[in-house]
Amino acid sequence: MKKLIKKIIILGAKKAFQKGLLKADIFPNMNIEQPRHDAHGDLSTNFAMISAGVQKMPPRKIAEIVISCINDSNGIIKKIEIAGPGFINFFLKDQAWYPFLKKIHDQNKNFGSLDYGKGEKVLIEFVSANPTGPLHVGHGRGAVVGDTVGNILAFAGFDVQKEYYINDSGQQIKTLGISVWIRFLQSLGHDIELPKDCYQGNYINDIALELNKKMGVELAKLITKNKAEVEKDKKDGILICAKYAAEKILKNIKHDLTCFGVKFNNWFSEQSMYDSGLVMETIEKFKKKNIIYEKDKAWWFKTKNLGDEKDRVVIKKNSLTTYFASDIAYHLEKFTRGFDRVIDVWGADHHGYIKRINACLDASGIKTNKFDVILIQLVNLLRDGEPVAMSTRAGEFVTLKNIIDEVGSDAARFIFLSRSFDSSLDFDLKVAKQKTNENPVYYVQYVHARIAGIMAKALSCGINSDVYSDSNLDVSSLKELEEIKLIKILTMFPEIIKKSAETLNPHVIFTYLMTLASAFHGYYNKHKVITEDKDLTLARLCLVFAVKKVIGNSLFLFGVSAPDSM
RNA sequence: GCGCUUGUAGCUCAGCUGGAUAGAGCAACGGACUUCUAAUCCGUAGGUCACAGGUUCGAAUCCUGUCAAGCGUACCA
Structure with missing residues (x-):
């Protein structure tokens, strides 16, 4: 949805430039966001504000021009407003959101999956x-x-x-x-x-x-x-x-x-690198390059001029290797195994080691941005x-x-x-x-179980899930505020996955799950899914089944079960 | 001393690649089960975003400094 709005704005701005209403055809990278307050519309952009510099015009004026040139070919926009310092707020028609339900059911267990990683090989050690x-x-x-x-x-x-x-x-x-x-x-x-x-x-x-x-x-x-x-x-x-x-x-x-x-x-043995001679080979390589040198009867790795506070010992005076020695070999070995990216998960008390691992990667010509440490x-x-x-x-x-x-x-x-x-x-x-609200796992799992309960009841009324997850189902009877809000939250799932992957932080998904669960419980308490109205019932079943799928996909990533009854 | 992380409601925490009126949960108070699971919901109340400057249309968010907490700064692993 955000992509679509972005496209609409860019097209509008281009048209405005062709007409001579805008001075420049440079369009800075705008943000499209879901505003906190409903009064600010469904989606909002700062496009006019960030364009003020290149266009040499006041933001509100730019907004006005762009809006006048916007062409809503899909017919999804209800209203566009200019607000505050120059936000452009889009109010969308309910029908704009409906196609996402179809998408969720079609993609099913793959809904939310991305090709963001493009098959890059990643090793995560923890x-x-x-x-x-x-x-x-x-x-x-x-x-x-x-x-x-x-x-x-x-x-x-x-x-x-x-x-x-x-x-x-x-x-x-x-x-x-x-x-x-x-x-x-x-x-x-x-x-x-x-x-x-x-x-x-x-x-x-x-x-x-x-x-x-x-x-x-x-x-x-x-x-x-x-x-x-x-x-x-x-x-x-x-x-x-x-x-x-x-x-x-x-x-x-x-x-x-x-x-x-x-x-x-894979279970990787430190001892195996001693047995195969890899540790010593690695040390010898660095000795030849003069990156490992002898001082005070010990051997030191030159980490200081690569960002560390001081050089570090790899072979002690007593001729035993340090932990760092095998760690160098291990981390380089990860890259020689062909991984594009290497991620380590460490306790926060080990944070002092990041610099020295980075230093040894650096000394080997490996870009340190290929190596991430998650400090817990x-x-x-x-x-x-x-x-x-x-x-x-x-x-x-x-x-x-x-x-x-x-x-x-x-x-x-x-x-x-x-x-x-x-x-x-x-x-x-x-x-x-505790099985209370204080314990978040039940809060989320309960959503899954409740929906399973609804679906079981629907089945006992003779309504099979094939019917309401069908692509051709008409869901236009979904008109309630809570229903549109739920779909909006569901559409965010792929972006949430992307953000979580970018930041290497699962907590993004956790917060999302709590938001989705809260929206569902609110809806559940206010509206009945199975009613006398056949069309409405099917549309609502379609909606809650989609919620169930997104919750299920998230919990699967977390390694947490998604129970059908509790 | 130097470095990393953190400082947001009484408590536990979100929000942090700058956006509009800073959000949840717990605790407190008041409500909602004849119903698809009340392991739920709705409402009330609660704030100097540690402090001080700076950057700009705009700062909880970015920069600098101060204060406070935790951790690190081994010829330990």
């Missing part, structure tokens, strides 16, 4: 939690945002791959091994303390006990008399524990994510307004699995999307379980 412990709330938010952004981009015409980066290498895995090893020794009755820098959670105990049961005898053979040796990472026992624990925990992570409806196309702010886990005690040190925390089991996947996902990712989020377990 969660990527270390396999050293269970997922918690923060991971949950990242998981849902990443998964949903991926869905939205795919819907908007990108070729999307979702990936999980497994940090299965380095210090934290060794620490994991030591933690399990010591718990194992404790389970055999050895008098030994678990060091403070080890993982304290109960799940470590569980793994140790499991190991004891499965291969306790073989493991026990690896114990040496010297307790001081315990923490040396070369110990076979520790290596076995590390490998077993990491695999076990990763398996649980995968399971939890599956329960949460989060699917990945904190989640505060509450129960009835009170913070839930979360002590990682003591190993006491509510896991993501606990939350899903308690409140359900739908409620959890929807709440994670209920705030823009750049503001912190209060996740209240009590509210998430």
Whole structure:
């Protein structure tokens, strides 16, 4: 609709120029928007105001001229007004909106999908939690945002791959091994303390006990008399524990994510880049280019003159690589795999890393605008307004699995999307379980269920949905204000998808869903769909079925179910 | 110190690539079920958009500065 109005204005302006009424045939990029107030029409443009400069005329005068030259060949315009400083307000006939219902029914599950992405290959990496412990709330938010952004981009015409980066290498895995090893020794009755820098959670105990049961005898053979040796990472026992624990925990992570409806196309192992030599190859390449240099017996990446505050170490004095080293290799590898765009989802506390990743892309000749980071702010886990005690040190925390089991996947996902990712989020377990207005998921799902109820009743009256979703149906009996308003909101859906894809922010769709749901509930309370009037009934069924489809398409992107009854 | 993010109703937040009278929900108060699901709706009330300047026809939105909160600024991962 906006496109159509834009075209009408441009044609009008061109005609005005040909007639000599306008001085220039330069037409700046105008905005067409739906005004907040009904008194300002259905659609409004600032065309006259932004043209004041090039036309060297007052905005209201330009508006007058353009309007006089406008040709409404489709017969959709009821009235045009000039308002305020020079807005041109369009009041449209009801019939202008009707074709969109047909479009929604025809396109069905594809309504809202775009070719905006033009098949560009996008890799979105998210969660990527270390396999050293269970997922918690923060991971949950990242998981849902990443998964949903991926869905939205795919819907908007990108070729999307979702990936999980497994940090299965380095210090934290060794620490994991030591933690399990010591718990194992404790389970055999050895008098030994678990060091403070080890993982304290109960799940470590569980793994140790499991190991004891499965291969306790073989493991026990690896114990040496010297307790001081315990923490040396070369110990076979520790290596076995590390490998077993990491695999076990990763398996649980995968399971939890599956329960949460989060699917990945690929699981990428950090260790695999060491095994294949890719990390060292990458470092050598940069050494040759003098971008990695030696200082103080360590090797540094020149990130400072590429926007970072200082250079960063990639190989430490002790000749071990840093996390950054494999990260460089990984991010470059993403591009060599052929992706046009790379998106990472990180916790906001990692924001300092953006500059250094950008620096290494820059040094490799990759445009940094091909790389986006979605920074997710904190989640505060509450129960009835009170913070839930979360002590990682003591190993006491509510896991993501606990939350899903308690409140359900739908409620959890929807709440994670209920705030823009750049503001912190209060996740209240009590509210998430409540079936009230405070809990937005039911508000939206209820729309879907209510419409399903109406359609079921229609069917029992012998009215099949084929009848009212038919392209040739006459919907001209839709005259109520609420009905036209609903169609207007429905027509916005593709723009909402575009905006969401542009900003990589699902929250745009969340806000839209709330608006649509609110408009529907208002309509539902005021007007009956199924009435004695056959034509009106069919037209209204056509309308609410279209609402149901748009709600369904949105919830599908969110990974939230759209129930037919509640 | 420097950098990033945030500051909007009593509370939780939208609105931010400049537009007309700044919007929801919760909490408060008053109403609506003989009906297609009341997990809903309607109404009332609630504001120095942190503060001060600047840019212009026009600023919650852009720029600068100040204040406040969170985070970051490792040869940690």
